[in-house]
Amino acid sequence: MKKILRLLSEPRRKRLASAAVMNQAEFLNALAGNAQLHRWLRGQRTFQYFKNRYDLYADLQSKILGEESIDYLEFGVRYGDSLFKWSTIDINPDSRFFGFDSFEGIPEVWASVTGEAPKGSFSVGGVVPPNRRRPHTLCKGLVQRYVATVPARIQSPLKAGYP
Numbered sequence: 001m002k003k004i005l006r007l008l009s010e011p012r013r014k015r016l017a018s019a020a021v022m023n024q025a026e027f028l029n030a031l032a033g034n035a036q037l038h039r040w041l042r043g044q045r046t047f048q049y050f051k052n053r054y055d056l057y058a059d060l061q062s063k064i065l066g067e068e069s070i071d072y073l074e075f076g077v078r079y080g081d082s083l084f085k086w087s088t089i090d091i092n093p094d095s096r097f098f099g100f101d102s103f104e105g106i107p108e109v110w111a112s113v114t115g116e117a118p119k120g121s122f123s124v125g126g127v128v129p130p131n132r133r134r135p136h137t138l139c140k141g142l143v144q145r146y147v148a149t150v151p152a153r154i155q156s157p158l159k160a161g162y163p
């Protein structure tokens with residue numbers, strides 16, 4: 001490594017060093033954030049754990065939402081696993097389900113402490129999943145391009161909870 005560094009010009013060495021330190025700084029920052037989160041979690045009352053996310057959804061539905069109708073909006077639905085699950089858990093005929101996605105994966109690299117997902121990860125090749133059983137509104141495109149028009153897209157005011 002030292003030999004390689006010696007072969008590089010001074011400005012190149014500086015650029016390389018600053019890139020390495022910057023990445024380390026980001027990593028250390030993320031690590032510190034993670035440590036803080038865990039410290040905070042330890043200070044909380046014990047959490048209820050669920051076998052999987054669907055059990056969590058069912059618990060929320062039964063304990064919080066009950067029989068009330070809802071407007072469900074999901075930004076980033078991929079195959080629609082969560083969206084379609086919620087619409088079988090919430091069977092109120094007045095509930096509405098909206099999903100927003102480019103269906104082309106994440107638009108930029110996503111770096112976290114556990115690793116890096118390249119641009120395009122989670123893509124389903126631009127294919128909008130077909131509706132299952134009851135109607136869902138699926139809007140295709142980059143969320144940041146149309147988020148301001150969401151109320152217009154869904155055509156009528158959202159139910160309680162929407163600002």
Ligand SMILES: C[S@@+](CC[C@H](N)C(=O)[O-])C[C@H]1O[C@@H](n2cnc3c(N)ncnc32)[C@H](O)[C@@H]1O
Pocket residue numbers: 074075076077078079080081082083100101102103104105106107121122123124141142143144
């Ligand atoms: C991890 S997947 C979502 C999984 C889904 N929520 C579930 O419960 O199964 C992330 C999705 O977000 C979408 N996505 C990420 N950023 C987006 C953006 N800015 N605009 C549109 N879609 C986006 C990707 O296309 C991908 O389908």
